[in-house]
Amino acid sequence: MSSETKPIRIIDKENPTHGTAALLGWQARVVFYIAIAFTFFQVANAAFSPLPSIVLRSMHVAFLLLLTFLLFRFRRDSDAKGIPWYDWVLAGSGFALGFYHWVFEADLILRAGEPTMADLVVGVIVTGLVIEGARRIMGWELPLLCGLFIPYAIWGRSLPGFMQHRGFDFEQVIDVLYLGTEGLYGTPTFVSATFIFLFILFGALLERAGMIQLFNDIALGTVGHHKGGPAKVAVISSGLMGTINGSGVANVLTTGQFTIPLMKRFGYSGVFAGAVEATASMGGQIMPPVMGAVAFIMAETIGQPYSEIAIAAIFPALLYFGSAFWMVHLEAGRRNLVGMSKEECPNAWAAIKRQWYLIIPLAALVYLLFTGFTPLFAGTVGMALTAILILGQHATGATKVLLLRVLFWITLGLIAFVLVHFANLRVEQASILLIIVLVILTWFVKGGRQLQVLILESFADAAKGALGVGMACALVGILIGISQMTGLANDIARGILAVAGDNLLLALIMTMIACIILGTGLPTIPNYIITSAMAAPVLLEMGVPLIVSHMFVFYFGIMADLTPPVALAALAASSIAKDSHMKIAFTATKIGVAGYVVPFMAVYTPALMLQGGTWFDTAYVLLKAVISVGLWGAAASAWLWGPLNWPERLFATAAAFMLVVAAPITDEVGFAMSVAFIAWHWWRTRIPAKPA
Template structure:
């Protein structure tokens, strides 16, 4: 997605803007009140997505044909109501397709394929088409891949109806948790959260060694808490950080690589985690908070890896930070926009208190509407009575929510908004609210359309059982060599991730590869986090590297060069998933006491420090190639989960640090 596409929200034609707002209102209403069955909500969710995609991208054979885009979009939207109008009939005759069912199913599946191609390119539709062809003609294949054969009506029934196919678990998660959290992030961004994060990052690390690059790491990490889209982070924070890094001496490719790597890390940063956390929780049937607990340490280690590599690169090139006078006061930024943090803190508190993501997201969104738009307007009023009334109503809203639930909470929100609109200047508040709703719907499209299409893969896998055959082959290898099985799984994730966003990549690989690791003795959450982690790395890995190519126009250099730099920056990050497999305590799994977790984390930090030094060729001073090989070997010993290797790695590390410190001190004296 290009930056121009991202910035078209406010310039949408009125009709499309209205559709986007209605889409968001529909999602908020169904999240708060659950007035329909899950199947109907999924179908209407896909219908809204088809309507928006075809009206936003109405080019056909090189010509812009808006009328045809509206025709196809409205066709998909109207056909989605088929699942609502004939819900009881479809349930009663499940598996028995009528002619009308066939027409509706075929048209909707075809429209989902085409909408995904328009929104995300050709890579994902091609992969899904291969699975569809396998379901239709796999009975003619030789060898173990042959299946027993399925009728065309059975394929359409599986993919176009029921809770598999395009209305499967990914679409369920997209139509509930994901949309709500994207909308939550949209409201926060609209209210100035990006400015808060940028000012805070600039003020805390901008003046240190390599400060401009560290600003990119910190701001992208903070952005990841509310926006799990790596590519979107690149084109937002990258507009500021990449030119800043170039101005202070970093090469264009390195600046782009740092931003791409930092932005992709937002997808493993709780609480949003690029929305994959919600899909993972539904897929493996564990509480969402358990996913977050498993992700916290690897996320911190990932950003520490990037931060450390940037620090070493700055030392190697002798790059200082910004003058302190040019850096904003971080605490002044917090004092000015402190209220923006309340919805985020409330969201995290509710999640860790055991409430569902849907409940927590609804509350977070409600708090955002009240605190951001209410406080921003009323705090500027000269009428103290209005100010006091706002805070009283806020207290009533919170109390009413705790005692009477979501309905009373939204009634209070409606009262607050009505009071705001009664003021002399209601237009800014209403305009900001509507634009945030439209922004949220627009930002949700890539995720939603990908979730719908990858349902084709899941449906075919479940129907044919091909995953069991694939898994058997890898398990046969892994019984003798787990490391090689992990390597094959990593390669599978990286290859499938070429040109495919993280969410569909995770859905595909979790269906194929994660069950294999589970059978090889890898804990359930760790096996899914392993494939998720390398799904993220696929967006940094040549030759496709979506995040790197998103940074290329901003950095004004080749996306391939940025990709290679991103790999160098994140090199230690490739090791963390392997460490988690051999030491599950790194993801807070299978440990008896917290000391185990602390020990593994310390080992990981030391290994990252050594690996970063080996990758950049600098620690306290420059390293020659022998020293670089030495520290990489020492890091590898620490990664290998074995008491003897830990002792060897610790000894090698101590000897190197002592020797390197003495050599650096002597070199400085000679100067």
């Protein structure tokens, strides 16, 4: 089906219950080509950087507003088949006003701090459009919260208690929110316009190249035939998908279409199948090398290289997915669930040999990220390599022969070398030019037209996939800008310190509760931005290392998507599993127990995130974490080698808790209790039950 007749419908990755109405005919074509233009704009800026930073941010938001009002209706339950005239007006206005910073850039610099009436009018309109656009995508909660910050800034002198501040004029508020880089166009928008968009495109291209199928084949071939194999496949394939796609809810809606029905077919309940997929998919946001959008924002916020964030996340991510795998194994043992037959499972090694080249872009990305190159550079090169692979993989006839010959790759390398060293181009610029040349060449060979459509559809997917993230980043700029103006973040931090005193555990629990409460209505990105501004400084003040304090709030922002009552990941899974959203959410919190435990262990022993200490320290805390997670998993599932009764489950939970709290004597007590529990349970279960 061509792009001219295929309906354009996207699912909001932060709220899977809401989708746009199908668009057909000329409206579908217009939106399709606007999405492609958005991606071309982003790629060109990533490679050539022709625009000043504030102009790039403004145009990025302009494209977001344009597509948001064309794709999302005023009423969330609307089933309209077309775009109403007023949405065309709003979309066009949002896009046109994006040029304001471009056209009047010099004038705005000269009159900084003294906005004109035109500046204020445009600022009010754009701020209102961002709030309304975000409401259409993610609902009322976050837009209402951010919108209330505007009157808070203006009438702060009339407020009681710690919320009181000196107050600001309306002109000052709009100046901060719209004309500078502290509000709508703050750091989150900058990260969305650069790193995040590029990695969304990278993931979209890899999906088109067949990476999901490769991951599924590897997972099926390695564990599909083992006990509880289908659920283990879900954990592994979702974990692998997390390396290229950092959106948890999006992972549920992609890999879940395959894994949840597979688990149900082999005996898992719909609740457990949905919970496994939700838990594994949310872990994609903490799985290096790509991780989620929050990781890029964190790197910019704390001024650390992205590679340092990814390195710190390695062991916690392995523990998280190891915990999910362990819970699946225990559930399979408790219910005696068998795996698939070997004949049903593909050969993992054969799949790798058949599509080994798909690993090249991911390997290049990992190498570049961990050898000091910027995420922007690494993402551009990885995206270029993926596009070239798609051209080679999906071409037919003469094109396939041409693109897959060794001579072609050698020639490609020589051209890139010439462009970089003799044409004074950067590597990412040369990569983009090579893609353009290859796409043009496909016009003249068999199968070329289909390849171009494939590439363009990937570009459109990336643009649509960036809407939820980008609008959230722009919207929380309101909250950040006003918090900085009024000093609210510092006041909240001082309040937490006053309550917690010197009690680090109390401060951690308060921060965890704040993250989860915020997460009941907010996506991960605004959740992290808010809590990192208000709660992370508290942990830093109490001696927690910088990266660990921010990772703590990051992790619990993610876990909020598994925690009832909202649990967006569970909500997405319920639409596929056809079972209770709340039951899936409660089960997911048990499966994802490591996500609640590991952040506390990292705070007490930062070596878990490679922040200080020796390799022996890291190995020691990793051993404690593995035992602790294993015991908690057994207690939660009421099964180890056999069923666990309530006294055994309580004893195992206590032993696990002792290993988490790093007090002088707790480790010794925890290890002793763990050995005693394992020995007792092994002895009890090895004795066959007497017949009645």
